[in-house]
Amino acid sequence: MDGTLLIERKENKTMISSKRHIINRKLKDLMTRMLIYVCTLFSVSLLIGIIAYVFVRGIGVINWSFLTSVTSVLDGTVGIAGNIVNTVLIVLITMIIATPIGVGSAIYLNEYAKKGRLVTIIEFATETLAGIPSIIFGLFGMMFFGEKLGLGYSLLTGSFTLILMVLPLITRNTQEALKTVPKMYRDGAIGLGSGKWHMIRTILIPCAMPGIITGVILAIGRIVGESAALLFTAGSAKHLPAGISGLLQKPFQSGGTLTIQMYLSATSEGNFDVAFGIAVVLLIIVLLINLMTKRLTKKFDVTRQSN
Amino acid sequence: MKQRAFIEKLAKTIVLICAAVAIFAVCAITLYMILKGTPALKKVGVYDLLFGKVWKPTAAHPAYGIFYIILSSLVGTAAAILLGVPIGLLTAVYLSEMAGKKTGSIVSSAVELLAAIPSVIYGLLGMMLLNPMMYRLEHKIYRGDSQHVFTGGANMLSAILVLAIMILPTVISVSKSSLESVPNSLRAASLALGATQEQTIFKSVIPAAKSGILTGIVLGIGRALGEAMAINMVAGGAVNIPLPFNSVRTLTTQIVSEMGYAGGLHREVLFTVGLVLYVFIMIVNLILLNARKRGAN
Structure with a gap:
C-alpha cells in the first residue's frame, strides 16, 4: 500500500515537472519570438522614422x-x-x-x-x-x-x-x-x-x-x-x-x-x-x-x- | 580577315587594360598612404606618435599623440558591433525564417533603403535627435560634478548609436543570405526530432550559417571603422579618452575636421592618422578575403 502510493507520488512529481518544463520552454520560445519581432520592428521603424522626420522638417523649405x-x-x-x-x-x-x-x-x-x-x-x-x-x-x-x-x-x-x-x-x-x-x-x-x-x-x-x-x-x-x-x-x-x-x-x-x-x-x-x-x-x-x-x-x- | 584579327587583338588588350586599372588604383593608394604617412612617424617618433596621449598640434610646444584617437575608433567600432549585430542578426532571422512573402519583401526593401541613405543624413538626424537627448542625460548624471567637461550631447555614446544603426543594413543583408543558404533538410531534421522552431533556429540554423554571419560582422567592422561624416557630426570635437559622455575624435573624424586648415608637421601627422586607418582597413579586408576563400572551398 505504502509502496504504490510512493510510486504514484513520484509519477505525479515527474508529470508536474515535465509540465513545468514544457511551460518554461514555451515561455522561452515566446520570448525569443517577441525579441525577433521587436528587432525587426526596430529596423523598419528606423527607416520610417528617418524619412518622416526629414520630410516633416524639410518639405516646407523646398520651393x-x-x-x-x-x-x-x-x-x-x-x-x-x-x-x-x-x-x-x-x-x-x-x-x-x-x-x-x-x-x-x-x-x-x-x-x-x-x-x-x-x-x-x-x-x-x-x-x-x-x-x-x-x-x-x-x-x-x-x-x-x-x-x-x-x-x-x-x-x-x-x-x-x-x-x-x-x-x-x-x-x-x-x-x-x-x-x-x-x-x-x-x-x-x-x-x-x-x-x-x-x-x-x-x-x-x-x-x-x-x-x-x-x-x-x-x-x-x-x-x-x-x-x-x-x-x-x-x-x-x-x-x-x-x-x-x-x-x-x-x-x-x-x-x-x-x-x-x-x-x-x-x-x-x-x-x-x-x-x-x-x-x-x-x-x-x-x-x-x-x-x-x-x-x-x-x-x-x-x-x-x-x- | 587581317583587320578582324587586329580588332580582336585590340579589344582584348583594351579590356585587359580596363581590368588592370583596379590593380593600379590599389597600388597607387597603398603607395601614397605609406609615402605620405611615414615622414611624421620619423619626425615625431613612432612611440610618441602612436602611443602619445596629448594632442596639441597648434600649441607653442606641439604634441602629436594619437593614442586616444586610435582607441576611440576601436572602442566605438567594438561597441557599435556589440549593439548592432544582435539587432541585425535577429532581423535577418525574421527575414529568412519567419517572414511571409509580403511582409518579408517590405522589410527587405526597408533594409535596402536604410543602406542607401547618405551618411550625412544619419549625421544630421543624430545632431537633431540624439545629441539633445544625450545632453539631458548628461545633465542628470553629472549634475554638480565639477570634474566633468560638459559636451552639449556630442559624445562617444551618440557616435556609437549612429554607428550601430549604420552597420545594421550590412549585417542584416549578409546574415540573411547566409541563413537562407542553409539547406532545408537541416531544419526538417531538427523539427522532426521535436525541437521547436525557435530551438531549430538558434541550435541548428544559426550555427550552420556561422561563417556567413561572421563575414557580415567583419563587413560591419569595416564600415564602422571607415565611417567619417556622420560620426564627425555627432561625436564632438575634442581628443579624449573614449568614455561614454566624453567628446571624442576618431581616426576618420580627425582627418575630416583638421585637414582643411592643417599645415606642416600637423598635416603630415594627419596623413599618418590616415595610414593607421588604412592599415586597420587592410587587416579587415584580408580577413574578409580569407573567409570568402574558405567559403568558396
Missing part, C-alpha cells in the same frame, strides 16, 4: 526658388541650384569614364581571362577597392589628383577620385550579369562564325544590359550620397556657372555637391533649414534610384526565367 537660385546675401535668396549643377556634372564625368572601364574589366575577367594568378590579383584588387572607406579615397584624391597632378580643388579631382570608388560596383554588377548569359548563346555565336569581340559586342553586352545599368544606377546613388571623398577633392563652391563657357570651365573649378552643402549647412553654417531641405532632395533621389534598380532587377529575373 521653386530654393531649387533654382543660389544662396546670396546680396539678392536675399537661399537656393541650391549651384550644388545641383555640380552634382550633375560630377555624376556625368565620373560615370562617362568609370562605366567603360568597369564593364571592360568585367568582360576581361569573365570572357577572356583564364583562371590563374592575374585573375586572382585583379579580383583581389577589386575587392580591396570596394572595402576602402571613402575618407581614404578622399585623402588619396587630394594628394594625387589635386596636388601631384595639379588639379587643385575641382570637379575633375572629385570625379577622378570617385571613379576609383565606384569601379568595383560596376565591375561586380556586370560580372554577375555576364554570368547569367547562357553558355549556348556564346557557343551559338562563335559557331556561326562570329569573332569573340563581335560576339561580346552584339550578344553578351545587350543581354547583360540590365545588370550593367543596375550597376550604373547604384554607382550614381553612391556618388550623390558621397561626402567624405569629395570634401578635400571637389571643394565646396556653390555659385552657378555663367553661360556655356562657364559650364565648360566648371570641371576645372571647385564645386560642392548637394551632400557637401548639406554637411556644411548643418555644421559650420548652422543653417538647419537648408540642411533639411537638401536632405529631402537627397532622400527623394535615393528613393527613385532604389525604385529603378528594383524594376531593373525584376526585368532581369524575367529574362533569366524565359531562357
Whole structure:
C-alpha cells in the first residue's frame, strides 16, 4: 500500500515537472519570438522614422526658388541650384569614364581571362577597392589628383577620385550579369562564325544590359550620397556657372555637391533649414534610384526565367 | 580577315587594360598612404606618435599623440558591433525564417533603403535627435560634478548609436543570405526530432550559417571603422579618452575636421592618422578575403 502510493507520488512529481518544463520552454520560445519581432520592428521603424522626420522638417523649405537660385546675401535668396549643377556634372564625368572601364574589366575577367594568378590579383584588387572607406579615397584624391597632378580643388579631382570608388560596383554588377548569359548563346555565336569581340559586342553586352545599368544606377546613388571623398577633392563652391563657357570651365573649378552643402549647412553654417531641405532632395533621389534598380532587377529575373 | 584579327587583338588588350586599372588604383593608394604617412612617424617618433596621449598640434610646444584617437575608433567600432549585430542578426532571422512573402519583401526593401541613405543624413538626424537627448542625460548624471567637461550631447555614446544603426543594413543583408543558404533538410531534421522552431533556429540554423554571419560582422567592422561624416557630426570635437559622455575624435573624424586648415608637421601627422586607418582597413579586408576563400572551398 505504502509502496504504490510512493510510486504514484513520484509519477505525479515527474508529470508536474515535465509540465513545468514544457511551460518554461514555451515561455522561452515566446520570448525569443517577441525579441525577433521587436528587432525587426526596430529596423523598419528606423527607416520610417528617418524619412518622416526629414520630410516633416524639410518639405516646407523646398520651393521653386530654393531649387533654382543660389544662396546670396546680396539678392536675399537661399537656393541650391549651384550644388545641383555640380552634382550633375560630377555624376556625368565620373560615370562617362568609370562605366567603360568597369564593364571592360568585367568582360576581361569573365570572357577572356583564364583562371590563374592575374585573375586572382585583379579580383583581389577589386575587392580591396570596394572595402576602402571613402575618407581614404578622399585623402588619396587630394594628394594625387589635386596636388601631384595639379588639379587643385575641382570637379575633375572629385570625379577622378570617385571613379576609383565606384569601379568595383560596376565591375561586380556586370560580372554577375555576364554570368547569367547562357553558355549556348556564346557557343551559338562563335559557331556561326562570329569573332569573340563581335560576339561580346552584339550578344553578351545587350543581354547583360540590365545588370550593367543596375550597376550604373547604384554607382550614381553612391556618388550623390558621397561626402567624405569629395570634401578635400571637389571643394565646396556653390555659385552657378555663367553661360556655356562657364559650364565648360566648371570641371576645372571647385564645386560642392548637394551632400557637401548639406554637411556644411548643418555644421559650420548652422543653417538647419537648408540642411533639411537638401536632405529631402537627397532622400527623394535615393528613393527613385532604389525604385529603378528594383524594376531593373525584376526585368532581369524575367529574362533569366524565359531562357 | 587581317583587320578582324587586329580588332580582336585590340579589344582584348583594351579590356585587359580596363581590368588592370583596379590593380593600379590599389597600388597607387597603398603607395601614397605609406609615402605620405611615414615622414611624421620619423619626425615625431613612432612611440610618441602612436602611443602619445596629448594632442596639441597648434600649441607653442606641439604634441602629436594619437593614442586616444586610435582607441576611440576601436572602442566605438567594438561597441557599435556589440549593439548592432544582435539587432541585425535577429532581423535577418525574421527575414529568412519567419517572414511571409509580403511582409518579408517590405522589410527587405526597408533594409535596402536604410543602406542607401547618405551618411550625412544619419549625421544630421543624430545632431537633431540624439545629441539633445544625450545632453539631458548628461545633465542628470553629472549634475554638480565639477570634474566633468560638459559636451552639449556630442559624445562617444551618440557616435556609437549612429554607428550601430549604420552597420545594421550590412549585417542584416549578409546574415540573411547566409541563413537562407542553409539547406532545408537541416531544419526538417531538427523539427522532426521535436525541437521547436525557435530551438531549430538558434541550435541548428544559426550555427550552420556561422561563417556567413561572421563575414557580415567583419563587413560591419569595416564600415564602422571607415565611417567619417556622420560620426564627425555627432561625436564632438575634442581628443579624449573614449568614455561614454566624453567628446571624442576618431581616426576618420580627425582627418575630416583638421585637414582643411592643417599645415606642416600637423598635416603630415594627419596623413599618418590616415595610414593607421588604412592599415586597420587592410587587416579587415584580408580577413574578409580569407573567409570568402574558405567559403568558396
